[in-house]
Amino acid sequence: MPNLSSLASCSRHVSRRALSNATRRQAALVSTAQLQTRSVNTGREPAYPGHIPLNFVENAVLAVGSAFMSLANPRRGDMVAALGETTAGPSLPRMRDMMLESAEGRKILKERPRINTQTVDMDKxxxxxxxxxxxxxxxxxxxxxVTPDTREPVHYIEDPELAYVMQRYRECHDFYHCITSLPVDVSSELALKYFEFANLGLPMAAISAAFGHLRLDSQKRARLFSEYVPWALRCGSSARSMITVYWEERWGQNVEEMKREFGIWDPPEAKWRKPLSEAKAAAAKRQQKAVPSQAKIES
Known part of the structure; x- marks a missing residue:
């Protein structure tokens, strides 16, 4: 089990001013560094569609640059994705091995399902x-x-199978939000990062957890460390490995039953941008709209 207690404690004492200055300097360089990384001829053919082969130095430059850019602007999905890929290290082989140890995980690796609005019928x-x-x-x-169509494709993982494991993790992230009853505000995202690191051991999750709290005000930061982090560490470390779950084959399963099976319990109550009743009404409206369409197709 990854130990985040010391990480959480130490990260609170990071200097905001030093981070801000370093972030601005690195942000000015990262775009150039990324372009150079993309243009260098490594002498190797791509291992899969979209693959960009990197040597050790290029990987290191992109890792550092994407880390600073992600801290400067967490909405830069391409930089967040690059950080995850360039810092993955041995965590992806471990996640792949977890999948190989379960029948459900092996089936995922064999079938390689994708999650987006083209592959998942939301109306259904x-x-x-x-x-x-x-x-x-x-x-x-x-x-x-939100929509599942915003996940970045993998570019910088060398092995095609490990690239899929990273893509799978990325596309299942919203399922983790759903099963843990967490929205997408900064505090909830950080809580889920602590959960993911405790559960999966991805370095990117630890980096986000260690420094992301600097974007919170003192009240939200205090609640993060006093309420969310203890839940995330205990729940994430004891729960079933989320990467081994074939979520698409569980659409009809009861959510509370799934939580009991996985060993997940709810976090402290979060603040949502939209009331649950309003979201349920929107889902019901989608259901009503889908039923006539389905009847028309069957006739």
Whole structure:
């Protein structure tokens, strides 16, 4: 089990001013560094579509640059993705091995499913009964105002199978939000990063957890460390490895039953941007809209 207690404690004492100055300097360099990384001819053919081969130095430059850029602007999804890939190290082989140890995980590696609105019928999920995972996921998307189509493709992982493991983790991130009942505000994202590091051991999650709290005000930071972090460390370290779950085959399963199976309990109550009743109404409206369309197709 990864130990984040000392990490959480030490990270509180990082100087905001020093980080801010370093961030500005590195942010000015990262775009150039990334372009250079993309243009260097490594002499190797891409191992899969979208793969950008890097040597050790290029990987290190991109890792440092993307780290500072991600801290400067967490909305830069490309930089957050690059940070995750260039710092993954031995964590991806460990995650792959976890998947190989379970029948469910082996099936995922064999079939390599993808998660987006082209592969998952959201209208069909809205037709699942209340309390099922499929219905809960659609309701969560409505409540948070997000879509599964925003995940960056993997570019910098050398091995194709490990690249898929990273892609799978990335595309399942919203499922982790849904099953743990966390929205997408900064505090909740950081809580989930602590959970993910305790559960999966990804360095990127630790980096985000260690420095992301600097973007919070003192009141939210205090609650993060006093309430969310203890939950995340205990729950994440004791729960089933989330990367081994074939979520798409569990749409009809009861959410509370899934939590018991995985060993997950709810975190401290979070503040949502949209009331649950409003999100449920939107999901129900999607269901009503989908039923006539389905009947028309069948006729």
């Amino acid at each position: 999920l809205a037709q699942y009964p209340e309390g099922t995972f499929g219905r809960a996921y659609v309701t969560w998307l409505e409540r948070c105002g």
